[in-house]
Amino acid sequence: MIRMTMRGICILTAAALLLLPQYVLDAAAQSGGTVRSKHGGWAIICDTPPGALVEQCALMQNVVAEDRPEVGLSVVVLRTADNKAEILRVLAPLGVLLPNGLGLNVDGKDIGRAYFVRCFQDGCYAEVILEKQLLDTFKAGKAATFIVFQTPEEGIGIPVDLNGFSEGFDALP
Numbered sequence: 001m002i003r004m005t006m007r008g009i010c011i012l013t014a015a016a017l018l019l020l021p022q023y024v025l026d027a028a029a030q031s032g033g034t035v036r037s038k039h040g041g042w043a044i045i046c047d048t049p050p051g052a053l054v055e056q057c058a059l060m061q062n063v064v065a066e067d068r069p070e071v072g073l074s075v076v077v078l079r080t081a082d083n084k085a086e087i088l089r090v091l092a093p094l095g096v097l098l099p100n101g102l103g104l105n106v107d108g109k110d111i112g113r114a115y116f117v118r119c120f121q122d123g124c125y126a127e128v129i130l131e132k133q134l135l136d137t138f139k140a141g142k143a144a145t146f147i148v149f150q151t152p153e154e155g156i157g158i159p160v161d162l163n164g165f166s167e168g169f170d171a172l173p
Helices: 008-013 022-031 134-139 167-170
Strands: 035-041 042-047 056-065 068-080 086-092 102-106 109-112 116-120 125-128 143-151 154-160
Touching: 022 056, 035 167, 042 167, 056 154, 068 143, 068 154, 109 125, 125 154
Parallel strands: none
Antiparallel strands: 035 042, 042 056, 056 068, 068 086, 086 125, 102 109, 102 143, 116 125, 143 154
């Protein structure tokens, strides 16, 4: 089950974590960020954010709903600055129904929901601690579907290819 804890929120805030959405990927090299490696549909993106002493890296994949090209997600996995936890962060577009949260299925099995924690001008973020059970599910899985809602009844499934996830996660500095 996906769950958000206050510990997770505090870790995220304290670590000043990095997220580079799709439209930034091409500009990553221009701003100092680089695509370090690719693993299936996943890429490791690294950058040294303003004020940070060390480079931060994230494993990410950007996806779009097959039947709704205007609805896309950035799915990001990163380690906290203290290397004590991994975070799964998903950026959804503005306009999604926030109270329903973000649903997740892996290989057809309902995993649960994560709730949105913040919205900025680039979209709304759902974040969870990537605990061992969820990490193992992602590593062993073939396909995930993240579900955003526009109404309480209308979910939009957005497929995420898990090919390369395990390799990419293991390569994440």
